[in-house]
């Protein structure tokens with residue numbers, strides 16, 4: 725029985741759908757949304773848990789090195805291994821496709837190797853669908869803010885080791901976007917699940933907080949290499 729002190733961090737990607745007030749009131753689905761992201765400040769909550777899962781025991785063994793200069797900022801934790809198991813906790817077809825694309829994209833860095841598991845209990849990362857809309861309508865300007873994705877990461881603050889991560893994609897609000905865009909949002913969330921933080925807005929990275937418009941870039945690949953200590 726290992727008493728693991730862990731922190732849970734929420735990193736959220738928020739989409740502001742810019743809809744004209746009239747159209748919003750009329751609830752017209754044909755209005756083409758203009759994506760403009762904003763991001764919630766990362767929040768960390770202390771949590772002490774008795775956790776003797778394989779992940780927690782593995783995480784407790786070593787203090788992990790976290791580089792301090794990387795092209796894309798880091799959250800300050802990482803997995804103790806590059807071989808990770810991911811569990812698909814949704815059957816929503818567009819989101820399944822997005823997560824599968826995103827896993828392939830991160831695996832193509834040849835730094836991390838994510839494989840799908842059918843056993844939730846063995847998973848390092850849980851990929852799930854959710855309705856993240858705690859919508860914050862601002863009727864005065866006719867905008868409504870909706871979260872597109874969110875990643876909750878549990879890690880050991882003493883060893884910097886990730887224990888488990890949950891990446892959630894918002895099913896209702898991603899439904900009307902393109903497959904490529906959904907894949908990019910999934911890549912962004914799995915980037916958080918691997919330990920990447922937000923890149924400065926305007927930089928060329930899948931980890932920009934607002935309005936993701938690329939998949940994994942050179943800067944993202946360099947960062948994941950530095951974090952997981954491989955030189956290829």
Ligand SMILES: [Zn+2]
Nearest residue numbers: 735736737933
């Ligand atoms: Zn994010």
